[in-house]
Structure formats: structure tokens, C-alpha cells
Amino acid sequence: MTPAPPSIAIVGGGPAGLRAAELCAAGGAAVTVFDAKRSVARKLLVAGYGGLNLTHGEALDDFVGRYSGGSGFPVRLFEEMIRRFPPDELRAWADGLGIETFEQRTGRVYPREMKAAPMVRRWIERLRKQGVRFEVNHPLAELGPGPSLRCRHTSEAANFSAIILALGGASWPKTGSDAAWVPLLEAHGIAITPFEPANCGWEVAWPDDLAGRIEGKPLKNLRVHAGPLGADGELMLTRHGIEGGAIYQLGPILRAMPEPQVVIDLKPEVAEATLARKMESVRRDFLAAAGERWKLGEPARLLLEHFHGPFDELDELVEATKNLTIPLTGPRPIAEAISSAGGVAWSEIDDELMLRKLPGVFVAGEMIDWEAPTGGYLIQGCFATATHAARGALGYVL
Ligand SMILES: Cc1cc2nc3c(=O)[nH]c(=O)nc-3n(C[C@H](O)[C@H](O)[C@H](O)COP(=O)(O)OP(=O)(O)OC[C@H]3O[C@@H](n4cnc5c(N)ncnc54)[C@H](O)[C@@H]3O)c2cc1C
Known part of the structure; x- marks a missing residue:
């Protein structure tokens, strides 16, 4: 047998x-x-x-x-x-x-x-x-x-x-x-x-009016930093905060940060000096001019204004564009991750x-x-x- x-x-x-x-x-x-x-x-x-x-x-x-x-x-x-x-x-x-x-x-x-x-x-x-x-x-x-x-x-x-x-x-x-x-x-x-x-979204305490204007809009070709780590890619802006591959990659370090935040370079392939040069003749309304001269989309401009504005000097806008800092209030619920x-x-x-x-x-x-x-x-x-x-x-x- x-x-x-x-x-x-x-x-x-x-x-x-x-x-x-x-x-x-x-x-x-x-x-x-x-x-x-x-x-x-x-x-x-x-x-x-x-x-x-x-x-x-x-x-x-x-x-x-x-x-x-x-x-x-x-x-x-x-x-x-x-x-x-x-x-x-x-x-x-x-x-x-x-x-x-x-x-x-x-x-x-x-x-x-x-x-x-x-x-x-x-x-x-x-x-x-x-x-x-x-x-x-x-x-x-x-x-x-x-x-x-x-x-x-x-x-x-x-x-x-x-x-x-x-x-x-x-x-x-x-x-x-x-x-x-x-x-x-x-x-x-x-x-x-x-x-x-x-691999989840992170929440941002946007005011309702800002959330309504940016919800569903992507931010493309970015470099996103959390502490010493960086990730290239895209982010999607949502009513609750930020989603997307670039922030997913940074999850482990964000979870370990007592006050998590991301610092976004909105123009990673353009040096600060080049950004400044492209604005040479502009004397005021730098943010509005950045739309055309830097090809900076409306959602990015709204975020810059909210987190770093107003911009009285060009240098301030250049600095913020390379270091848009967004505080995060926590990850989205695990059921969505x-x-x-x-x-x-x-x-x-x-x-x-x-x-x-x-x-x-x-x-x-x-x-x-x-x-x-x-x-x-x-x-x-x-x-x-x-x-x-x-x-x-x-x-x-x-
Ligand atoms: C929206 C979404 C998109 C994704 N896309 C990708 C992708 O493109 N590429 C990628 O690599 N990964 C992706 N993933 C992740 C991937 O699907 C998971 O990592 C993978 O399915 C995990 O496999 P697993 O076998 O370990 O567990 P699961 O797939 O979670 O399976 C666990 C099984 O155990 C059963 N079970 C649980 N508890 C009990 C219990 N007490 N008794 C009996 N049975 C039980 C469940 O019913 C389930 O069938 C995605 C996940 C989600 C949610």
C-alpha cells in the first residue's frame, strides 16, 4: 500500500x-x-x-x-x-x-x-x-x-x-x-x-476653499523630500491631502517623523539662477508671471501662495518653488492604503x-x-x- x-x-x-x-x-x-x-x-x-x-x-x-x-x-x-x-x-x-x-x-x-x-x-x-x-x-x-x-x-x-x-x-x-x-x-x-x-495618501489641513480649487489636480515632474530622503515623480492633490507614487515611497520615513512634512522641488530640473533669469524684466506679481515664464501650473501657484506667500521679492518665490513645504497631519486610514x-x-x-x-x-x-x-x-x-x-x-x- x-x-x-x-x-x-x-x-x-x-x-x-x-x-x-x-x-x-x-x-x-x-x-x-x-x-x-x-x-x-x-x-x-x-x-x-x-x-x-x-x-x-x-x-x-x-x-x-x-x-x-x-x-x-x-x-x-x-x-x-x-x-x-x-x-x-x-x-x-x-x-x-x-x-x-x-x-x-x-x-x-x-x-x-x-x-x-x-x-x-x-x-x-x-x-x-x-x-x-x-x-x-x-x-x-x-x-x-x-x-x-x-x-x-x-x-x-x-x-x-x-x-x-x-x-x-x-x-x-x-x-x-x-x-x-x-x-x-x-x-x-x-x-x-x-x-x-x-503606500497611502497623507492628509493636509487645507482650508475648504483651497481644497475645492486643487482637488483632483496633479503636480508633475517633481522631486519630493522627507527628511534626508527624496523621491521623483508625481503627486495627486485630493480633498484630504496628497496621494501618489512620490509620497508612497517616502512612507516609512514620514511615519517615523514626529511632525511629518514634505518639501517639494516644483522645478527639479531648473537651477535657481535660471528661474531668476527667466523673470529678469518682471518687477511685481511674480507668482502670476511664473505661470507663463516657468510653466508653473495653477495648482502649484495656489499652494505656493497658501504656504509661502505673499512674494514681495523674486528671491522668495524662487526659494519657495524649490522648497515648497507642506505639513502633513497624518496618513489616510489603513482601509484605503x-x-x-x-x-x-x-x-x-x-x-x-x-x-x-x-x-x-x-x-x-x-x-x-x-x-x-x-x-x-x-x-x-x-x-x-x-x-x-x-x-x-x-x-x-x-
Ligand atoms: C488597490 C490596490 C492596488 C494594488 N496594486 C498592486 C500592484 O499593481 N502591484 C503590486 O505588486 N501590488 C499591488 N497591490 C498590493 C497586493 O495586491 C498585495 O500586496 C497582495 O495581494 C498581498 O498578497 P497576500 O497573498 O499576502 O494577501 P492578500 O492578497 O491580502 O490575501 C489574503 C487572503 O487571506 C484571506 N484571509 C484573511 N484572513 C483570513 C482568515 N482569518 N481566515 C481565512 N482566510 C483569511 C483573505 O480573504 C484573502 O483572500 C495592490 C493593493 C491594492 C489594495
């Missing part, structure tokens, strides 16, 4: 959980994916609305430096996980599903179709063919040694050879990533770094991504305390950690 294959439960059917499921099934395990929602991969489908930025084509040495995390973040281990499952492999994986990808001039990599649904559909079909079972509407209620788990609505805990948790972070809770799992791990003495919004920082503390995890206090239980994806900017680094990080956890789990059970 052939022995029964080892059984691996994956809890959480986002990209990390599904990636872990396919590797565990390919490795010979009997795999069941449990998810609290009616269907899996809901956040991945939401990410598809923006085209689904799968990964990034920059040099791997730069790529691996995009990741950071809370206390004890293992720089070397994380780099190793990415190098073992690098962006090229993610593109080859998509190709294996018949999803062609392309790299934009910015380096961002997308599926040619710019959506997630076809990829998710084919992926789930392939997982089913691999023998993966799906148990949706199964919120995790309890974890135990063995390892074992119990879902809400089931009276008894079930034992598995290994369990991989891929429960996601705390942003966009309506997609299922609601962090309701935190007390289940804390019950075992496992430390969870509190979740905070990452693209991702979250925080999660299972690194002190709780070994090099295989197994929980030290629950042998046989592994963790993967955004539920661990790491973060990365937008640009495809999040999905790549989820795939890489899931690949590592699945290999760890297979090593544990086989």
Missing part, C-alpha cells in the same frame, strides 16, 4: 497562498486552501483595476534594496528569497499561464491585457487540475500544535502535516485582508508589529519562515512585517516569501 501523501493546509487564498499551494501540490502534498471569503484572490483582482503591476524590470541589485521592515528585518534573508524567485521568474510563471507581460519605459511590468481576472481564472483552473481543494467561507478560528486548525462553523480541529498562513495585511479589509487573525496568533504568545498604512506595514514580527520566524512557537506553521506574504513601495515590489515579495515558505513546509513534511 502506498502511504498517504502529507497534507498541507494553506490559509488565505491571495497571491502568496495560491503560490504556496501550487508548489506544495507540485511537491507531492495533498493541499487544501481555506479562505474566509466567498472566493479567493480578491485583492489581486482589485490590483488588476490599475493594470496589475506584477513586478519591475530594474537591475536585481537595485530591486532587492526596495524592501524594508520593522525590528529585526532580515535584509540578507529577504534578499536571498527575492534572488531565488526574481522578477524574471515571475514573468516566466505568468507566461506559463499564457499571460504575456511587457515592461513599460518606467521599468514596471504588467500583463499585456492590463488586468488580473484572466490570470486569476487560469491560475485557479490549473490549481484544481493539480488536485488543490478550495474551502471558501472558512474563516480561521483557531490554530494549535500538531499543527492543527479549526475554522469557524467547524466544531473540531483538523490536523495537517504542515500549515502555511498567507492571511494578508490590513489594507482594503473588504477584500478579506482584515487582520482578524492577529488575536489567533497572539493567543500563542506570537508578537505582531501593529499594522500601519503604507494599497498595502500595510507591520505584521508577524521577525523575531517569531525562523529562516524557513516557520513560526518558532508553532512548529509546522509557516507564514508568507503581506502578513509578515515587511514593506515595499508600489512598482510591482509587493506582488513580487508575496511570491518570493510564499515560494520560500512552501519549500520550507515541503522540507518539514517530506
Whole structure:
């Protein structure tokens, strides 16, 4: 009689959980994916609305430096996980599903179709063919040694050879990533770094009349500084404050500042002396003249006037244009953020991504305390950690 294959439960059917499921099934395990929602991969489908930025084509040495995390973040281990499952492999994986990808001039990599649904559909079909079972509407209620788990609505805990948790972070809770799992791990003495919004907008206390005039307007070709760090890109002005790639990248440092603020160079490619020269014949109403002479749009002029005006001297306007300082009152709520920082503390995890206090239980994806900017680094990080956890789990059970 052939022995029964080892059984691996994956809890959480986002990209990390599904990636872990396919590797565990390919490795010979009997795999069941449990998810609290009616269907899996809901956040991945939401990410598809923006085209689904799968990964990034920059040099791997730069790529691996995009990741950071809370206390004890293992720089070397994380780099190793990415190098073992690098962006090229993610593109080859998509190709294996018949999803062609392309790299934009910015380096961002997308599926040619710019959506997630076809990829998710084919992926789930392939997982089913691999023998993966799906148990949706199964919120995790309890974890135990063995390892074992119990879902809400089931009276008894079930034992598995290994369990991989891929429960996601705390942003966009309506997609299922609601962090309701935190007390289940804390019950075992496992430390969870509190979740905070990452890749999110920041609030500014604009007066209503200013908000009404700038809302929905972009500021382009900027350099944005927070403390010693800078990021190039665009910002979108909203009723509540500022959104956009340039401020997302500065999230970790802004969160650490007691009084967060950004300093924006509205004309990063033009030297101060050049700005002054372009205004040589102007004697008054410098801000109005800057519209035409510096191609400074109305939203930028309104912000300059509000935060630094009035401008009696040209020098003052030049200085403010290179250093538009906007105090921030705090991040937007985590429910709106693209991702979250925080999660299972690194002190709780070994090099295989197994929980030290629950042998046989592994963790993967955004539920661990790491973060990365937008640009495809999040999905790549989820795939890489899931690949590592699945290999760890297979090593544990086989
Ligand atoms: C608007 C938006 C756009 C994005 N765009 C991009 C992008 O273009 N590129 C990119 O790299 N990243 C993007 N992201 C981020 C990316 O989608 C996430 O980082 C990624 O989905 C996290 O994967 P995960 O598998 O760790 O968790 P999730 O995708 O959050 O999946 C977690 C799963 O666990 C289940 N679950 C949670 N708790 C329980 C429980 N107690 N019991 C059972 N099941 C549970 C959930 O239902 C869910 O299915 C975007 C995110 C958002 C919100």
C-alpha cells in the first residue's frame, strides 16, 4: 500500500497562498486552501483595476534594496528569497499561464491585457487540475500544535502535516485582508508589529476653499523630500491631502517623523539662477508671471501662495518653488492604503519562515512585517516569501 501523501493546509487564498499551494501540490502534498471569503484572490483582482503591476524590470541589485521592515528585518534573508524567485521568474510563471507581460519605459511590468481576472481564472483552473481543494467561507478560528486548525462553523480541529498562513495585511479589509487573525496568533504568545498604512495618501489641513480649487489636480515632474530622503515623480492633490507614487515611497520615513512634512522641488530640473533669469524684466506679481515664464501650473501657484506667500521679492518665490513645504497631519486610514506595514514580527520566524512557537506553521506574504513601495515590489515579495515558505513546509513534511 502506498502511504498517504502529507497534507498541507494553506490559509488565505491571495497571491502568496495560491503560490504556496501550487508548489506544495507540485511537491507531492495533498493541499487544501481555506479562505474566509466567498472566493479567493480578491485583492489581486482589485490590483488588476490599475493594470496589475506584477513586478519591475530594474537591475536585481537595485530591486532587492526596495524592501524594508520593522525590528529585526532580515535584509540578507529577504534578499536571498527575492534572488531565488526574481522578477524574471515571475514573468516566466505568468507566461506559463499564457499571460504575456511587457515592461513599460518606467521599468514596471504588467500583463499585456492590463488586468488580473484572466490570470486569476487560469491560475485557479490549473490549481484544481493539480488536485488543490478550495474551502471558501472558512474563516480561521483557531490554530494549535500538531499543527492543527479549526475554522469557524467547524466544531473540531483538523490536523495537517504542515500549515502555511498567507492571511494578508490590513489594507482594503473588504477584500478579506482584515487582520482578524492577529488575536489567533497572539493567543500563542506570537508578537505582531501593529499594522500601519503604507503606500497611502497623507492628509493636509487645507482650508475648504483651497481644497475645492486643487482637488483632483496633479503636480508633475517633481522631486519630493522627507527628511534626508527624496523621491521623483508625481503627486495627486485630493480633498484630504496628497496621494501618489512620490509620497508612497517616502512612507516609512514620514511615519517615523514626529511632525511629518514634505518639501517639494516644483522645478527639479531648473537651477535657481535660471528661474531668476527667466523673470529678469518682471518687477511685481511674480507668482502670476511664473505661470507663463516657468510653466508653473495653477495648482502649484495656489499652494505656493497658501504656504509661502505673499512674494514681495523674486528671491522668495524662487526659494519657495524649490522648497515648497507642506505639513502633513497624518496618513489616510489603513482601509484605503494599497498595502500595510507591520505584521508577524521577525523575531517569531525562523529562516524557513516557520513560526518558532508553532512548529509546522509557516507564514508568507503581506502578513509578515515587511514593506515595499508600489512598482510591482509587493506582488513580487508575496511570491518570493510564499515560494520560500512552501519549500520550507515541503522540507518539514517530506
Ligand atoms: C488597490 C490596490 C492596488 C494594488 N496594486 C498592486 C500592484 O499593481 N502591484 C503590486 O505588486 N501590488 C499591488 N497591490 C498590493 C497586493 O495586491 C498585495 O500586496 C497582495 O495581494 C498581498 O498578497 P497576500 O497573498 O499576502 O494577501 P492578500 O492578497 O491580502 O490575501 C489574503 C487572503 O487571506 C484571506 N484571509 C484573511 N484572513 C483570513 C482568515 N482569518 N481566515 C481565512 N482566510 C483569511 C483573505 O480573504 C484573502 O483572500 C495592490 C493593493 C491594492 C489594495
